[in-house]
Amino acid sequence: MTRFWVGGYGPAMEGSADGIGLLAGDAHSATALAYRGAVAQAPSPSWLAPHPRLDVVYAALEGDAAVQAFVRTGESALTPLGERVPVGEYVCHLAVAPSGQYLIASCYGDGKVVRIGLDADGRPVPDAVDKAAALRAALFGDAGSAPRTGVGSAASDPYGTPVGADPRASHAHAAAFLPDGRVATTDLGFDLVRFWRPGVTGLIVDHEVVLPQGTGPRHMVVHPSGHLHIVTEYSCEVFTLAAGPDGRWVIVSAILASPAAEVGTDFPAELARSRDGHVLYTALRGSNTIAALRVHGAGDRLESIALADSGVDWPRHHLVFEGKLLVAGQRSDTVALLDLDERTGVPLGIRHTAQAPAPTHILPVR
Incomplete structure (x- = not known):
């Protein structure tokens, strides 16, 4: 049986979800996937x-400005692990380091980028002392005894504020771990992609890449080629960044998510890739479509190849799973399963739609 955890918006976020839900069944069947109810109570685990x-x-409790860990205690059961950890306003994205030693929380409301330490059991330890670092400090006098948590330095608007205009607000939106150990984060409000080096007490800004004003970088995909693809919420584009010999990232290309995308009407949400990395998919909230883009060259060039019905209203998140595409429809209270062409990766049509309360994220159960 195929199973997925489903995050969603609760009443405080104008949704009907009452916690982390379970979607289960046969992803290859036309009708078998079904929502099985909430398996863990949590307010808006978006x-x-x-x-x-x-x-x-780990769940981002968006309306509560906190992160909560859950451990699986049964075939389809989740139990809280440790206490909630306060982060920032409208925390909307989490990414766990490949080492499993910490996670990064991105907070849309106040622009905070927060690192939270994780212990050997995966429990968040925001106020704990890293014992190994403390021992090093005692023996060698280094600075390793600081708490294993930290807030990245605040972003500033690279475009400034025109005289008489209201200042723009910082909106951190996603984080991605790069092969060299650094972390990339997007700031949708300031049109920034920020690159960080993990430090003992938090994150240290390495450098920033400024996107054109008003683009609104939202989510990212680290491509097998080493390139970083970023979808923009406001300009409906996908930017491709590459690292230079000096380690600094630069923009190498940009393309509309689809020639049919309407700026100001369509608002791209997630960006996902096929398993081989040959195709990228983004969802356009507004027209409620899925745009497919072919990756060419060394991973630095994209081509729009298809636009298809997402099968849902307000497709907030999607993922490629075993040659199919699952799409979470926040406003339709549904999850759609789309077939993909095995050769081209183009969406072929809607195989099945399952009910789910205000879904905002889908995560395969391992």
Whole structure:
């Protein structure tokens, strides 16, 4: 049986979800996937992130400005692991380091980028002292005894504020771990992609890449080629960044998510890739479509190849799973399963639609 944890918006976020839900069945059947109810009570767990090794899932409690860990205690049961950890306003994205030693929380409301330490059991330890670092400090006098948590330095608007205009607000939206150990984060409000080096007490800004004003960088995909693809919510584009010999990232290309995308009407949400990395998919909230883009060259060039019905209203999140595309429809209270062409990756049509309360994120159960 195929199973997925489903995050969603609760009443405080104008949704009907009452916690982390379970979607289960046969993803290859036309009708078998079904919502099985909430398996863990949580207020608006809008984004879910897995631990890389442990059977632990982390939820961004968006309306409560907190992160909660859950451990799987049964075939389809989740139990809170440790206490909630306060982060920032409208925390909307979580990413766990490949080492499993910490996670990054991105907060849309106040622009905070927060690192939270994780212990050996996957439990968040925001106020704990890293014992190994403390021992090093005692023996060698280094600075390793600081708490294993930290807030990245505040972003500033690279475009400034025109005289007489209201200042723009910082809106951190996503984080991605890069092969060299650094972390990339997007700031949708300031049109920034920020690159960080993990430090003992938090994150240290390495450098920033400024996107054109008003683009609104939202989510990212680290491509197997080493390129970083970023979808923009306001300008409906996908930007491709590459690292230079000096380690600094630069923009190498940009393309509309689809020639049919309407700026100001369509608002791209998630960006996902096929398993081989040959195709990228983004969802356009507004027209409620899925745009497919072919990756060419060394991963630095994109081509729009298809636009298809998403099968839902307000497609907030989607993922490629075993050659199919699952799409979470926040406003339609549904999850759609789309067939993909095995050769081209183009969406072929809607195989099945399942009911689910205000879904905002879908995570395969390992």
